[in-house]
Amino acid sequence: MPEMNAIVLCPLCEGSGSEVFVGRDQLMGLPGDFYYRECCDCGALYQAPAPDAQTIAGFYPDNYLDHDQPPVTKSFGWLRRGVLASHFGYRSLAKGGLQRLLGRLASFFFYRDEVPFNQGGDALDVGCGNGKFVQKLSALGWHASGVEFSESAAQAGILAGLEISVGTLEQAQFAGASFDLITARHLIEHLPEPKQFMAEINRLLRPGGRLLIRTPNSNALGRRWFGANWYANDPPRHLVLFTPGNLTQIANQAGLQQSVSKTFTSPKIVLNSWDYHRKNSGKPSRKIGIMRVVSRVYVGLAAMLGRGDEIFAIYEKQ
Numbered sequence: 001m002p003e004m005n006a007i008v009l010c011p012l013c014e015g016s017g018s019e020v021f022v023g024r025d026q027l028m029g030l031p032g033d034f035y036y037r038e039c040c041d042c043g044a045l046y047q048a049p050a051p052d053a054q055t056i057a058g059f060y061p062d063n064y065l066d067h068d069q070p071p072v073t074k075s076f077g078w079l080r081r082g083v084l085a086s087h088f089g090y091r092s093l094a095k096g097g098l099q100r101l102l103g104r105l106a107s108f109f110f111y112r113d114e115v116p117f118n119q120g121g122d123a124l125d126v127g128c129g130n131g132k133f134v135q136k137l138s139a140l141g142w143h144a145s146g147v148e149f150s151e152s153a154a155q156a157g158i159l160a161g162l163e164i165s166v167g168t169l170e171q172a173q174f175a176g177a178s179f180d181l182i183t184a185r186h187l188i189e190h191l192p193e194p195k196q197f198m199a200e201i202n203r204l205l206r207p208g209g210r211l212l213i214r215t216p217n218s219n220a221l222g223r224r225w226f227g228a229n230w231y232a233n234d235p236p237r238h239l240v241l242f243t244p245g246n247l248t249q250i251a252n253q254a255g256l257q258q259s260v261s262k263t264f265t266s267p268k269i270v271l272n273s274w275d276y277h278r279k280n281s282g283k284p285s286r287k288i289g290i291m292r293v294v295s296r297v298y299v300g301l302a303a304m305l306g307r308g309d310e311i312f313a314i315y316e317k318q
């Protein structure tokens with residue numbers, strides 16, 4: 001059991017929470033029980049007691065998500081380049097009028113979560129791992145760099161010729177108003193102090209600059225269904241799980257305004273959650289036909305209810 005005098009208040013609003021589940025690491029297999037609470041005031045889910053910095057560092061072995069391997073990015077397909085050129089401002093990515101026209105039509109249905117281009121803009125990917133997304137942003141025409149606290153992951157990207165600072169965002173000590181775009185994809189849920197992070201982002205963005213966030217949605221249908229076995233809980237690495245409202249609230253408090261906030265989901269999360277539920281025994285769910293059908297139904301249902309497993313949000317500095 002956690003020590004009774006340890007800090008167990010919500011890291012977002014300092015409300016009190018009640019324990020909702022005890023998690024085990026089913027991804028990397030680290031030993032231990034990890035206690036999660038749900039805030040009675042704001043609905044955020046958080047690990048309590050919160051681990052200290054040294055403990056957190058131990059949550060990421062060198063082989064975590066293959067981040068110690070060199071980054072490999074796929075080139076963009078013809079239609080995606082059409083969408084990027086016609087809808088998101090990446091004009092040089094499409095050669096002809098047909099590609100732009102079909103891109104414009106396709107943009108209503110596909111590739112809706114791209115980042116609008118800012119010619120000559122500076123982009124920073126926080127928690128960039130081996131720099132795969134830094135490489136993607138560079139290919140799109142950004143002047144892109146990254147910051148990564150795992151030394152082995154950062155070195156893999158640096159060896160591939162990418163500009164990556166090793167350490168936390170705060171340790172990088174970038175000058176204020178240095179970036180037009182900051183991306184934090186599956187990062188903020190790993191941070192012990194998400195409000196401090198938002199304040200730092202607000203300091204680093206130029207006026208009109210954007211913060212793009214992807215993070216699990218604590219209000220997801222999948223979390224209600226699977227409870228402790230929901231894949232996106234990822235204990236012990238996930239310290240705080242947000243509702244879309246939680247995220248917007250801390251962004252606003254830091255001085256950022258919401259421009260996009262939506263949820264989405266994929267069959268992968270429901271299939272992996274089902275595997276966790278079965279303690280990863282037997283055939284993986286993605287190889288079972290009926291489970292693939294169920295996962296498709298789930299994706300449609302979650303979309304209909306606006307309760308997908310992930311939040312995609314963009315915030316702007318005024």
Ligand SMILES: [Zn+2]
Binds near residue numbers: 013014039042044
């Ligand atoms: Zn709270």
